[in-house]
Amino acid sequence: MKLSSRPLSNSPGDAATKKRQWVKPALIGGVFVYLALFLYIPTLNVFATAFGDGIIPFLHTLTEPDFVHAAKLTLLAALIAVPLNTIFGLCAAWAIARHKFPGRALLLSILDLPFSVSPVVAGLMLVLLYGRNGWFGPLLQNLNIQVIFAFPGIVLATMFITLPFVAREVIPALEEAGFDQDEAAKTLGANEWQTFWRVTVPTIRWSLLYGVILTNARAMGEFGAVAVVSGNLVGRTQTLALFVEEAYKQYQTRAAFAAAVVLTFLALITLVLKEILERKTRIKDVE
Amino acid sequence: MAVSSSTGKKSIWQFPLSQLTQSSWPWRFTWAYLTLMLFLPIAAVVLRASTIGPIEFWRIATSPIALSTYDVTFVTALITAAINGVAGLVIAWVLVRYDFPFKRILDATIDLPFALPTAVAGLTIATVYSNNGWIGSLLTPLGIKVSFTRLGVGVAMLFISLPFVVRTVQPVLQEMESEVEEAAWCLGASEWKTFWRVVLPPLLPAILTGVALGFSRAVGEYGSIVLVAGNIPFQDLIAPVLVFQRLEQYDYVGATVIGTVLLAISLVVLLFINLLQAWGRRYDL
Numbered sequence: 001m002k003l004s005s006r007p008l009s010n011s012p013g014d015a016a017t018k019k020r021q022w023v024k025p026a027l028i029g030g031v032f033v034y035l036a037l038f039l040y041i042p043t044l045n046v047f048a049t050a051f052g053d054g055i056i057p058f059l060h061t062l063t064e065p066d067f068v069h070a071a072k073l074t075l076l077a078a079l080i081a082v083p084l085n086t087i088f089g090l091c092a093a094w095a096i097a098r099h100k101f102p103g104r105a106l107l108l109s110i111l112d113l114p115f116s117v118s119p120v121v122a123g124l125m126l127v128l129l130y131g132r133n134g135w136f137g138p139l140l141q142n143l144n145i146q147v148i149f150a151f152p153g154i155v156l157a158t159m160f161i162t163l164p165f166v167a168r169e170v171i172p173a174l175e176e177a178g179f180d181q182d183e184a185a186k187t188l189g190a191n192e193w194q195t196f197w198r199v200t201v202p203t204i205r206w207s208l209l210y211g212v213i214l215t216n217a218r219a220m221g222e223f224g225a226v227a228v229v230s231g232n233l234v235g236r237t238q239t240l241a242l243f244v245e246e247a248y249k250q251y252q253t254r255a256a257f258a259a260a261v262v263l264t265f266l267a268l269i270t271l272v273l274k275e276i277l278e279r280k281t282r283i284k285d286v287e
Numbered sequence: 288m289a290v291s292s293s294t295g296k297k298s299i300w301q302f303p304l305s306q307l308t309q310s311s312w313p314w315r316f317t318w319a320y321l322t323l324m325l326f327l328p329i330a331a332v333v334l335r336a337s338t339i340g341p342i343e344f345w346r347i348a349t350s351p352i353a354l355s356t357y358d359v360t361f362v363t364a365l366i367t368a369a370i371n372g373v374a375g376l377v378i379a380w381v382l383v384r385y386d387f388p389f390k391r392i393l394d395a396t397i398d399l400p401f402a403l404p405t406a407v408a409g410l411t412i413a414t415v416y417s418n419n420g421w422i423g424s425l426l427t428p429l430g431i432k433v434s435f436t437r438l439g440v441g442v443a444m445l446f447i448s449l450p451f452v453v454r455t456v457q458p459v460l461q462e463m464e465s466e467v468e469e470a471a472w473c474l475g476a477s478e479w480k481t482f483w484r485v486v487l488p489p490l491l492p493a494i495l496t497g498v499a500l501g502f503s504r505a506v507g508e509y510g511s512i513v514l515v516a517g518n519i520p521f522q523d524l525i526a527p528v529l530v531f532q533r534l535e536q537y538d539y540v541g542a543t544v545i546g547t548v549l550l551a552i553s554l555v556v557l558l559f560i561n562l563l564q565a566w567g568r569r570y571d572l
Contacts, residue, residue, distance in 0.1 A: 024385055031381045031393070034374055038446050039399060041421060042411040049414060088320045091313035099314070109557050113325065116500075116553040118507030120527040121546045124534060125328035128335050133539065135331055156324075163324055192311070214401075221404025223510035224527065228534060241406040245514060248410055260407040267402035274402075275395045 046264050050257035061258035069235050070243040071262070073154070077226075077239065078219040081158040086212055089166025094200065096167070097174035108171075114163045122160050123228025126153060149231035154239065157225035162215045169211030173204040206281045210274060217270040221263055329550070336547040339540060347544040356526040356545075359437060361552075363525075364505035367444040372498040375452025376490070382453070383460045397450050405510025408446055413515045416442060435517035440525060443515045444505040451504065452497030459493040459567075492567030496560055503556040507549065 050058055061067055092111070096104065114122065128134050130147035140147060147153045181203070185195045201208070223241040230237040232246065240259055247256035336344060347353065381387075382394055400408065416423040416433035423433055433439045463486075471485045509527040516523040518532075526549055533542035 027377055027381050028385060028387050031374075031378050035378075035393070035396075037422065038442065038449060039396065042408070042415045042446070043399065043403070045415045045421060046407065046411045049411075088317065088324075092317040092321070095311075095314040095317045105561065109561050110325065111321075112557055113329070113553065116503040116507060116557055118509060118527040118530070118546075118549050118553070120509045120530045121332070121507070121549050121553075122328070124530060124542055124546045125332050127534065128331040128539070128543065129328055131539075160324060160328065217402045221402075221406070223404060223406045224531075227509075228531060241404050241510065244404075244406040244410055245510075248413075248514060253414075256410055260410050263404045263407050267399060267404070267407075270402040271395055271398060274398065 043264065046257060046260050049253065050261040053254065057254050058258050058261070061255045062262075064255070066235050066238070067243060067255070067259060070238045070240045070259070073151070073238065074220050074240040077151075077154050077158050078216055080155050081162060081219050082212060082216050085159055085162050085215055086166050086208075088163070089168075089170055089211060089215075090208070092167040093170035093174055093204075094196070097171050098179065111164050111167060114161055119157075119161060119222065119224025120228055122225040123157055126156055126160070126225075126229050130156070148229050149233070149237060151237065153229035154226050154237060157229045158219045158222055161222050161225050162218045165215040165218065166208065166211035169207045169214070170204050173207035174200070177203040206277050210277045213270055213273050213277070217266060220266055332543060332546055332550060335539075335543045339544065343540075344544055344547075347541055348548055352520050352524075353526075353529065353545055353548075355521045356524050356529045357548075359440060359523060360506055360526040363437060363441050364444055364502050367441050367505055368448060368498045368502035371445060371448050371501050372452050372494055375449070375497055375501075376456055376494055378453045379456040379460055383457060384465075397453050400447050400449050405447060405508065406514065409443060409511030409514030412443055412446060412511065413439070416515075434515060435523070437516075437523045439515040440512050440523050443511040444508060447508050447511055448501030448505045451501040452494060455493045455497035455500070456490055459490055463489060492563050492569075496563045496567065499556055499560045499563060503553060503560070506552060506556075 096107065127148055130136050130140060130153065132141070132148070134148075136147075145152070147156065181199050182195050185199045190198065221241055222239075223245070226239055227242060227245075230239065230242065232238055232242050234246065238246065240263055244256050244259045244263065247253075247259065339347075378397065382390065382397075413434050415421050416426070416439060418424065418427050418432070418434070420434070426433060431438070433442055468481055468485055471481045476484070507527060508525075509531065512525055513528055513531070516525065516528070518524050518528050526545055530542050530545045530549070533539075533545065
């Protein structure tokens, strides 16, 4: 792996080593400049602007009723969407990893669709289904249930956007682990549920946790799909991400950046947890 | 499995059907959930689009404003995906082959655009690259305007699609033996030739997969761009924002047509990515 292990004795090698001495710092420097321009400076800017006037205005924003409501709504939507998608992800992974069936590859690509489709199109789909002129519009109106421009729409949009994360993380882990232990457990008399809970889940727990964390981060930060279906009513259907945009557009820069800091913390916590989980799985690999 | 004994022979389409009706409850739950959450919404858009009629569909899909948004969306996404293809390869190379201070932190923070909500990304890029922002104020004297222009759209797309190439190339590069490279080296191949003939070919499927993933994410991106761009038609208006504007005006037909075009592009790119990954597996032995 180390560059020093390269042949140094012959002259072309020597020339190349000299060349490489110039290449390495240039590449590393270039990477740092690129990441600084497009990643680090913008992220630092969030904190600098939010705390530009000191901590008091920042804390003031955090106690504003509109902000508190947006934060509550964000948490509540995630609280519903994340567990449901986790259960789905586990079931889908368990079913897909086990079964070989025609169209399996196609199903896996379709499962990825919520990743690649525009969030706005995801929102549009829900409007065409549950909106006033949608397929279920008349039915929902008769039942007096409002989905679009209301909380259920936000939850549905969040669920759609975060649909594949858990399944995508767990399927490869399950495939890698194989099913020998499951079979053994079954032979020893364990029922389906026992096998699943005592054998399958422990083997995939880190990838499962990773999938849940990703789902949660995306669920709390989702903007496009939620913007379409929520109607963005302040204090009613406004999530934190929508609060950021609305405040920015109203020239309440401080408020926008204060909410952005909260969301950035969420992202940073996600990264730290992800790093910890990756180390755990690496330790497991070594064992 | 039990079906095969009763019917003797099963056709391809019968097989999933029997799975659906006779399998365990996780299998049934998966299909029910997928139908409700994924297939039904897709069907809603596709069927709504098909009621318009092909001539009307084509007229709206190729109206001048729609064409200009495709230009801004797809061309900008393609350029940024290509830039991130090169940058991502370099970043992955540096992370795998070199040791330097802060390497772990660099590695961990590459994923920041995945974790950071897009509204935050848009807010901060718009501020940093605005005329009096940290970076924008340095560019303004040079006559370069980023925020509220197409260039801003590009910067936002660069930000959100940054990790894709790095994360697809990194594992492949990690597994690649540097001995092969050294062998080429010892046999007298030049630096450039070694890279071009030995290092690049096995990495190519991974790079292209990353580029395609980044492109598809950039094409669909809404949150950051709506904040960075001026959203002015024929200048920096992207297709997802056009869909949003059509919906705001209760023009469901217009929104559905542009939305269907975007959906179709996503599907094509997904298919392309799967083919690329199958191609990449050729190198696994």
